[in-house]
Amino acid sequence: MSQSLARISRPWMGSALVLALALVLPYLPFMDRSRTSLAVLAGIYVMLGLSLNLIVGYAGLFQLGHAAFFGLGAYTAAILSIEHNITILATIPIAALVAGGAAILISKPILHLRGDYLCIVTIAFGEIFRIGVTNNAFGITGGANGLFGAGRPEFPLPWVEPVPALVLALVLLLYVYLMRKSGPVVRWGGAGLIAASYYLLPLALDQKPLFLVSIVMAVVALVLVTALRDHHVSPRGQMIALVGVVALFGLIAAARSGPIVTAIEGSLDEYFNVGAPTTVLGVEVTPVAFRRDARPYYYLVLGFILITLVGMRRLQDSRLGRAWLYVREDQLAAEAMGIDTTQVKLAAFAIGSAVAGVAGVLYAGRFTVVAPESFNFLQSVIMFCIVVLGGSGSIPGILVGTLGMVVLPELLRDVGPNFLYQGLNPAVILALLLGLHLYSARGRLGGAALESGVIAAAFFVPPLVLGERVLYVPGLLMALAALTLLPIVRRRTGDVLLWVGSAAAVYAIVMLVAGKSLAPDLQRSVTAFRIMDWRDGLMGAAMVVMMVLRPAGMIPERRRGVMFSAVAETPAPAEIAVPQQATVGDAQ
């Protein structure tokens, strides 16, 4: 028991920390309006990364036209919302069907192609999509300007029947389905407990908005119990956890029902527009619409990300997920094991594209403008990089990739040109560079530290002596050049320090002599430098450097194939003869 707890605790801690951070993010002090909006965009890209990860990371297929399926979802939502007045969240199933169906139609004939051909064909489809929507194909895409005025998302007021009953039914169905292998006590008893406490809270206290608390409680109970089941906690433990959740929510709701109801109604007024009741399919519902404020939308996107994540994890462990793994590692062996590789790949394309379509709906609902340039090749590359730079197949890698490819470039937009030499910034940047140098020079730390010291001296002396902060900029270039050239120099000569020392001395002397007269010109050209002009180039350079330094990505996936080879490396003596050991691990 304690061993299994230790096994699950570490990955859980990281995920829980990230989840907690994601939950409070919009209310952190540095999040202004534009950054919250950026967080929403980043969330949409995380979803795109997850969907593409299914195709590229799990199934090992090339897809450099993912933006087309994102775009299909967005255009479907926008067209249905503008032309047919369908509320945008209701278009999600349609958009997913359109994107997934298109993926099946398109990829069916090309899936047998070799990797690189597939890559170029997916680029071709992406370009055809872009050219098509730019030229206003079928007269419904609005041409180069795109479509304006997609509606903001609406949902029914959650505590007016029949919404609570529907939600409860959904949760119970899921619960009963997911716990189908558990005993009757956990399965039916747990379902009954959830249902009873769900209605007990709002009815006993006679406060309808408390249904919101009930919904949260039901979802938490569902997630917690299934997670405990997946981690082999005993049925008794599962029941105790379930009772605990129910009791906790019941106590909180009972003790603070007044403030909770006021808070719920207050935030409803603050963040949403409550519309007049309308009749949908013979049932009266009250529509609640999102406003411009990005914060509620952030939680909507976060919810979709969590649903996607859970779905991905379950898929990964399913029969289909294992089939993807085999196809990725060795297609011939997979075929020999009786896996229909075409169907399996097709499934990856279809599911991944459908999720991208859903992300497209979220995009259309947030930005209300859908235009061709949001779905061009650069976007496909960004999505591809999110998956591969972070580490193909790795979910934390997607977060890192999104931060690097989407968030960082947008934040750079705010950075003024004098960022490089303001305050403590030059020292911090230099420390990062030298830290990287020291890190990569493990084993000969003394020499590396001396080199770093020399570089740091040449970096700090001229600006400090002359009192011209702008001289930090050539200093940074000098440090970069020195650190790039160091390995080459080391290969040629034994006496690195002499070379570094003399080069740094020459630099420092030149700067000391010429710095005073150079500074105004330098100031002018630094001020004229606009980072947005160079953004793509910096991104490209970062892509090359990242790949050269870490070809498997920042946070590589823990390859499940490795488990096989780990077994094969230290086998019990009797197991060596077992032929099944020559599986995935050996084929790598």
Add this chain to the structure above:
Amino acid sequence: METFLQQLINGLTIGGFYAVVALGYTMVYGVLKLINFAHGDMFMWGTLAGWGLLTTVLAGLTDLDLAAILAAAVLVMAFIGVMGMTIERVAYRPLRSAGRLSPIISALGAAFVLQSVARNVSDARWRTYPPGLLKELPNLRLTGSVSVSGLQVLMLLVCVAIMVGLYLFVQRTRIGTAMRAVSLDHNVSRLMGINVDRIISLVFMIGPALGGLAGLLIGIYYGSFNFTLGWVFGLKAFIAAILGGIGNIPGAVLGGFILGISETMVVAYGPNVGLADASAWKDAIAYVLLIAILIARPTGLLGETVAEKV
């Protein structure tokens, strides 16, 4: 009929450019099995460098068109050749054993860098070549109203000369034989005493140098360009290489001509068959053609069926 002949000649000229750029893709793919996404942008750098030379340095040195263009061609080829070798050294060689995903990202990154630098060098504006270059070449009259401009003939001749020269180089010389050996198997080539790294470097010099030359020629032919030229043109040239069967030099040439001719033909005859805005869809032709060919003949027109290595 006369329009057809005229369009055929136009298509052949464009196709010649596609073919020369496709040669670079196909050679690199042959030795490394890598889509060199930076190749299109190196081609654009050829146009850019040629523009820079012809409008500044060489414009002052000589008033002879031909001498200036020849000098520019030599310089551009040297410059782009070194650029290609540098990119191979920096962005591709460290990743040679790193799987299939990483080199693609690295290649795209190199392409972004080239494009971004070009954008800033050219101030993101359309740039024009000096007017009147080679315009005094005599026009060739074929039939009554069909004529070929001397410029077109020259371009076509240069392109054909490049292709034939490269084909002979690869088929007849020792280094060419080494290239073919490397494209078959790196390790066995190494056992045969071939310096694989040097051969790959050489491929990355020749391919981009020829691409850069094509860039210079297309600058002279069209007269104006901007920094986005490389991406679309490069992608189409790559498609041309696939059409003919990648890794195959005659195939790249065939693919280039097919692509050039079909583009001009669709733009010319599209309105007649009910495609009113055919020129707006021009760029899509290459992609549709690619998909059609790959469905029908997955290894291209002249490509041989190769079992994927296991």
